[in-house]
Amino acid sequence: MDAILLDAEWSPRPGARLTQAALAQRKAAGSLAWRNPLFRAAQIDDPTPGPREVVIEVGACGVCGSDTHCYETDDDGYIIFSGPVSLPVVPGHEYAGRVVATGAEVRTLRPGQLVAAEGMLNCGVCEACRIGRPNQCPHLEMVGFSAPGAYARYVAIEERFCWSLDGLAERLGDARAAMELGALVEPIACSFNGIFVAGRGMAPGAHVAVYGCGPIGLGAIALCRAAGAATITAFDISPPRLEVARAMGADEAHDPRALASVGGSPADVILQVTRGWGADLQLECAGAAVSTMPQIERALAPGGQMIYLGRTGERAPVMLDVLVTGAASITGSRGHVGGGCFPRVIRLLEQDLLDAAPMITSRRPFSEFMSALEQSCTRADGKIMLTYE
Ligand SMILES: [Zn+2]
Numbered sequence: 002m003d004a005i006l007l008d009a010e011w012s013p014r015p016g017a018r019l020t021q022a023a024l025a026q027r028k029a030a031g032s033l034a035w036r037n038p039l040f041r042a043a044q045i046d047d048p049t050p051g052p053r054e055v056v057i058e059v060g061a062c063g064v065c066g067s068d069t070h071c072y073e074t075d076d077d078g079y080i081i082f083s084g085p086v087s088l089p090v091v092p093g094h095e096y097a098g099r100v101v102a103t104g105a106e107v108r109t110l111r112p113g114q115l116v117a118a119e120g121m122l123n124c125g126v127c128e129a130c131r132i133g134r135p136n137q138c139p140h141l142e143m144v145g146f147s148a149p150g151a152y153a154r155y156v157a158i159e160e161r162f163c164w165s166l167d168g169l170a171e172r173l174g175d176a177r178a179a180m181e182l183g184a185l186v187e188p189i190a191c192s193f194n195g196i197f198v199a200g201r202g203m204a205p206g207a208h209v210a211v212y213g214c215g216p217i218g219l220g221a222i223a224l225c226r227a228a229g230a231a232t233i234t235a236f237d238i239s240p241p242r243l244e245v246a247r248a249m250g251a252d253e254a255h256d257p258r259a260l261a262s263v264g265g266s267p268a269d270v271i272l273q274v275t276r277g278w279g280a281d282l283q284l285e286c287a288g289a290a291v292s293t294m295p296q297i298e299r300a301l302a303p304g305g306q307m308i309y310l311g312r313t314g315e316r317a318p319v320m321l322d323v324l325v326t327g328a329a330s331i332t333g334s335r336g337h338v339g340g341g342c343f344p345r346v347i348r349l350l351e352q353d354l355l356d357a358a359p360m361i362t363s364r365r366p367f368s369e370f371m372s373a374l375e376q377s378c379t380r381a382d383g384k385i386m387l388t389y390e
């Protein structure tokens with residue numbers, strides 16, 4: 002079958018403390034061990050399903066910032082993505098498609114069904130998995146990074162990671178549109194996990210601020226709108242993304258640099274919008290904590306909650322006393338497994354309660370993968386969606 006392969010040079014960084022298992026399996030954080038990445042088109046064997054697996058014919062797959070982070074390198078040539086990577090691999094983890102084959106022990110799926118699938122393969126038996134922390138499973142394999150992904154005609158995946166899109170396809174009356182929205186479930190489910198599972202949830206009537214309008218921030222905006230936010234104020238340095246933020250439900254969307262040029266700041270805007278109260282929920286989806294934390298501190302409402310979804314290797318300045326005086330909290334969150342993240346996001350789409358479609362700002366055929374990846378480096382799109390014939 003046609004596929005894209007990502008390969009790189011295994012070259013553990015001097016001083017990186019990798020375990021014996023990591024060295025033996027050549028599986029480690031991309032940024033610590035893999036250098037000089039190369040994406041290329043390749044022909045590989047079609048997958049066959051294991052007993053508990055299904056084979057999905059991929060219909061749509063989004064290009065993720067993490068893919069961009071495997072394409073871009075730092076000054077030493079290492080890929081930027083810091084999750085577990087084992088190469089070569091077929092990348093692509095935000096996908097939906099049609100089940101075309103099922104293993105002997107598969108119980109709930111049959112050929113012909115449309116599904117979206119989780120991209121973080123937790124083991125299910127370790128202590129983290131069994132106490133309800135599947136996203137913190139130490140044995141996690143990541144689709145498209147350490148397990149075969151969806152930049153290919155077919156992908157094999159265990160039944161337990163798949164969720165039906167049949168209801169969505171029925172409402173839309175269009176399988177292709179259902180698969181495109183289905184491919185957005187993965188990033189939106191990450192936002193859902195942060196707000197409603199890892200966090201305390203969002204009360205209707207809350208004032209919300211979102212820093213960073215990439216797919217995670219955009220998903221958060223749409224979810225908070227669906228959950229009854231009073232106001233949503235969004236920030237990003239990309240003007241096209243600010244447009245998408247408004248289309249997905251933000252009341253206001255600002256470029257912090259433009260605010261600074263006239264002596265303003267995100268915190269000033271939030272305090273103005275909320276008449277001095279501050280934001281009850283602030284979501285850091287920018288991975289720019291050095292710049293965003295001081296704003297978040299200044300604009301936090303009494304009892305306010307900050308949810309940290311961005312990634313950065315830098316230490317951020319935080320005045321923790323603000324948490325004491327304001328009875329406020331910071332919650333971190335990673336992933337989209339468990340907690341009802343996938344099925345609830347699908348249900349919101351199915352009932353037309355979540356406006357996710359504006360996130361797709363480009364559609365490219367799978368054959369144009371390489372230029373779509375180049376395009377992702379401009380960080381101007383909401384989501385670039387690859388579609389498969
Ligand atoms: Zn992703």
Ligand SMILES: [Zn+2]
Nearest residue numbers: 124127130138
């Ligand atoms: Zn586990």
